[in-house]
Amino acid sequence: MxxxxxxxxxxxxxxxxxxxxxxxxxxxxxxxxxxxxxxxxxxxxxxxxxxxxxxxxxxxxxxxxxxxxxxxxxxxxxxxxxxxxxxxxxxxxxxxxxxxxxxxxxxxxxxxxxxxxxxxxxxxxxxxxxxxxxxxxxxxxxxxxxxxxxxDPGVVNAFARFAADEYMDKVTSIDIVDINAGSHGRYFATNFDPEINFREFTGTVYSWQGGAWQENSMFEVGRDWDLPVVGTCRAYLSGHDEVHSLAANYPEADVRFWMGFGEHYINVFTVLKNLGLLSEHPVKTAEGLEVVPLKVVKAVLPDPASLAPNYTGKTCIGDLVKGTKDGAPVEVFVYNVADHKDAFEEVGSQxxxxxxxxxxxxxxxxxxxxxxxxxxxxxxxxxxxxxxxxxxxxxxxxxxxxxxxxxxxxxx
Missing domain, CATH: 3.40.50.720 (NAD(P)-binding Rossmann-like Domain)
Known part of the structure; x- marks a missing residue:
């Protein structure tokens, strides 16, 4: 104890x-x-x-x-x-x-x-x-x-283990889907630390498919998901932590992570990236000051904690796990739905x-x-x-x- x-x-x-x-x-x-x-x-x-x-x-x-x-x-x-x-x-x-x-x-x-x-x-x-x-x-x-x-990572890993243990003899694929269908009312903001958020989406998208690492670029692969409560949402194949442990523990399964993004987020992200403002490498201003563009962007964006009071809508995060049981195909979606307003009222966070x-x-x-x-x-x-x-x-x-x-x- x-x-x-x-x-x-x-x-x-x-x-x-x-x-x-x-x-x-x-x-x-x-x-x-x-x-x-x-x-x-x-x-x-x-x-x-x-x-x-x-x-x-x-x-x-x-x-x-x-x-x-x-x-x-x-x-x-x-x-x-x-x-x-x-x-x-x-x-x-x-x-x-x-x-x-x-x-x-x-x-x-x-x-x-x-x-x-x-x-x-x-x-x-x-x-x-x-x-x-x-x-x-x-x-x-x-x-x-x-x-x-x-x-995610975390509960979605437990979802995968639960689906495998309860419903399957063999797991063939694990698709983790993260949809935030809420609205914070700001022109542009990230839901957690902007520096970590942008670093996550500027690198190679790794997924585990066919027993090997598959490489894609961010926003290259998208599909629509029809989910409980939040409805049909577009999500994109993204790199994420849990893919790397699930691939080790379920090596025969395809493991992918999908995150929902709206067109506005993608447009702003693309402009920032193309201008070099998401770089972690220092640059010098005309005045001779050395700055890291990514940290400057972080400094001018809203603090994620400040979004909470006006955040409305819901999230849906879950695992679509496919496999077989006694030779027959099985498909199960294990998920949670959370409400931004309820979270704020209880603990003051989105x-x-x-x-x-x-x-x-x-x-x-x-x-x-x-x-x-x-x-x-x-x-x-x-x-x-x-x-x-x-x-x-x-x-x-x-x-x-x-x-x-x-x-x-x-x-x-």
Missing amino acids: KRNVLIIGAGGVAQVVAHKCAQNNDILGDLHIASRTQAKCDAIIASVHDKSAMKVPGTFASHAIDAMDSAAVAALIRQTGAEIVINVGSPFVNMSVLDACLETGAAYIDTAIHEDPAKICETPPWYGNYEWKKRDLCAQNGVTAILGIGF GISYTAGVPPVAAAILIAQGDWDVGAMRNVEELDPKPYFPVLDRLGLPTRVQINGVDKAWNE
């Missing part, structure tokens, strides 16, 4: 994590949140108290930390007595935070793959470049490390942050209770999803299944 949680990061997802940890502090114990800017942590804690989110009286304290400094993170873990670390900071800090957990024995949770700030879209499988190199150390030290457990922030807290609860405290590094599809889905249901992200024309709860 593990208790006491340290949250790394203070963005929109961290706000959701903080609220959900507070709502379950009877299980999770003392709560701490740390980022480079302590005032942001203080604002999140204030929002928790404004919503009276703490289930029982307890500690919720803020700290300043440079999460790139592994020794400082380890010192903070010891200072706070945290036995579970939820890393929802920049993907650039994953390895330094993981190293701190290896040093202290704390369980490690993150929601996205590690990235090197100087590199975009490295050779697949992405996890093999960084996190998986620490698998043996996690096992030797008995450290639980659950990788990529936001929604639906994209909500779907990313709830799942790591559900994982923390399972680690605290012992169900997922496995003493090793795991991607989500390597864990039994059955204990996970009831916690997600309780925390506000219910899982549903469509099969043979029937739409039902996952456990019906």
Whole structure:
């Protein structure tokens, strides 16, 4: 049994994590949140108290930390007595935070793959470049490390495992579909960190098809999807973290990730990219100032957290999994629908942050209770999803299944 949680990061997802940890502090114990800017942590804690989110009286304290400094993170873990670390900071800090957990024995949770700030879209499988190199150390030290457990990656990995376990003898394809049918009312904005968002879409699109890595460019391959609640939406083959672990665990299946984009987003993105404004390489202005174009674009775009008050509409994220059972073809869609307005009313964040922030807290609860405290590094599809889905249901992200024309709860 593990208790006491340290949250790394203070963005929109961290706000959701903080609220959900507070709502379950009877299980999770003392709560701490740390980022480079302590005032942001203080604002999140204030929002928790404004919503009276703490289930029982307890500690919720803020700290300043440079999460790139592994020794400082380890010192903070010891200072706070945290036995579970939820890393929802920049993907650039994953390895330094993981190293701190290896040093202290704390369980490690993150929601996205590690990235090197100087590199975009490295050779697949992405996890093999960084996190998986620490698998043996996690096992030797008995450290639980659950990788990529936001929604996608994360819950969608659990969806794939559930569909395979419950309905199939053999999986032939996994298509992950992420549609945000909401509206934030701004001319242009990204739903999470613009720098990470744009880096994700400027590189090669990798998918796993026919037992090999397939390369495409962004917005090259699109198709319409008819989905529950949100209806028919256009989504494009995109590169994404979960493809890289699912391909390793289901090598005989085709694994693809599809993300929804409107024409306006694509037009603005294309102009920015063609002008060189999405480059991570420094340039000099006429005044001799050295700037990174991508960071300038990030600075002028709305803070994703500022979108929440006026966000309306819903998201639909799910897996279309195909395979065979007793030689007959099987097709199942496992999914969740979330509402932006409901998310804001509950935790003060928009639906994209909500779907990313709830799942790591559900994982923390399972680690605290012992169900997922496995003493090793795991991607989500390597864990039994059955204990996970009831916690997600309780925390506000219910899982549903469509099969043979029937739409039902996952456990019906």
